[in-house]
Amino acid sequence: MTETLLKSWNSNLELEELANKRRTGEITRGAVSSTTKMKMPTEENGRVVTKEVEVAIFRLEGGIRAYCPASEFSAHEFSSLIGFVGSIQEFVITALDLENEIATVSVKKADEIKSAAFWEELRTRKDGEALSEEVYEGVISGYNPQSRTIFVKVNGTNCFMNTAEWDHGRVRDIETQVTRGSKVEVKVLRIDEERQLVQVSRRAAVEDPFNQLEQMKDMEGIAGKITNVHPIHGIFVQLDNGLEVKGIKPRSLPEPDVGDIVSCRIRTIDKESRRCKVVIYAYPRGKKQKKDVASFLFD
Template sequence: MYLSNEIEAERAAAWADIKESQRAGNVLTAKAIGIEYFELGELKQECLKLNYNGIYGYLPTSFIDTYEFRGIQNFVGKTFEFVVSYVSFDDQIFAANRILALEKSARRFWKNGKPGDIYPAFVRGVDRYHVYLLVSGVPTRMHRDEFSYVFSDDLREEIFIGETIDVKVLEINKPNPDLEIEGEEPSAEEKRAIEGNISVSKKALEIDPMSFINEYKEKSTYLGTITKIHVDHGIFISLEPRGITVRSGFPPGSNGARLQVGDEVNFKIQDINVKERRIKGLIITPNQNYKNKSNRSYQYGR
């Protein structure tokens, strides 16, 4: 009986929040628990089904974002902000609008945000070189150079639509709607100036492994783990204990056939260039040592 009363009180509080959101435009958040089709008058479209403290809501695809998505399967299990646009007490459901919530969040950001602030950023798109983010409702594009100190050839292998990552704001250029433009249509740069733009970095929140470069010595050997093998860029190795990434070529004629991601190798450092943030050396695998009676290592450093 106590549990039933507790649930009833939670639902009553949830309904109060939902009604207030519809009346005053308050922003709420809820987890997407599935995908269903929802009908409201002539509107029938695929929606994210939300669970707001026991009350079900529907977030239509067209009201998730102004960004065009190929699908919303990746959004299931993620949390979304929204403003309630419709309530049916008979059916005990509500309809949600995330675009309105993003607009309200963006207005707060332009008013209060400043460089150096840290925000959770929603991943709305990814290509090989960029992550397309929403930071408190403000859209931005982050290059892979700002994603991590660890090189990534293709960001689509590292991060996925619907994820949330923490980023640091590097620069803010507030909207300038009064900007005078030449011609009928603003250029891409003029549009960015009119709407405002920001730059952010995920890497800025990480510790630079190269700051520990003085812990490594030339002509010395260290344990490393292969993190990536790329046909064009070579073999990437994370050195113990600091995770400094070194890149090497393939041994002649092998194309890395004997090596796999996750293999531990011994890496002998030949040269450390602090200014260029580069380490060159020899990579020796246990199998190569065992099979090569002359104990001759392959040189991977380019």
């Protein structure tokens, strides 16, 4: 093990710091600097064996290193931990090998501690009918394109979110928005204690942009971006508050293209059916002329 693992600490002061954290069970933060395959002592069927496993290498403040075998990184099994490089994780110190000067940590055990406290809080809130009042900070841990389910870790607990709960408006490119490791504020919608499921919503934690439309109604001009030009459903414009609305234009104005920046005014607002219509009146950055595909015939 000493041939493959760099020492975790470089002084007695750093060792004392790690020993104190281990003794008190303090939850510590660190960044995953790399992953590799190493021979490490791991628990298997109730006994400790040394075998080659994937290991996440953490860097703590002051340059201290710590090692987390894949089996202690999460309650879920990942095909590889490489996707977590650069992410910040919380863990507890589980072992200090004084002979080889190696610190072993467990993200999974830290999650269990935080999750137990989180579940207790959720039970209390549910009994008091205040489940969805609190806003929590979560970290996106994954996305399933087949079920269109977003996975978010909140206080050590793996929660799930339906794509419809990501935002108030249409969500076209969710894959580009749900980056693993990015932080997101959510509210809890419901819990299932029997199956240990927690459903969360980002949409419930952010202001509804429809509430801003009334303030924008009397503005002379609003900036927008063309997001879709459909031959049947028409023009769609994304306003600067992120809301996508229906757009119409006068005949004198050339047809927009996706990506064009436009100036528009609000024409109608129907908050109950969540519909808004704007009138496009100008292209403030100018309108690019489309090239005539047959122009080469006259060159």
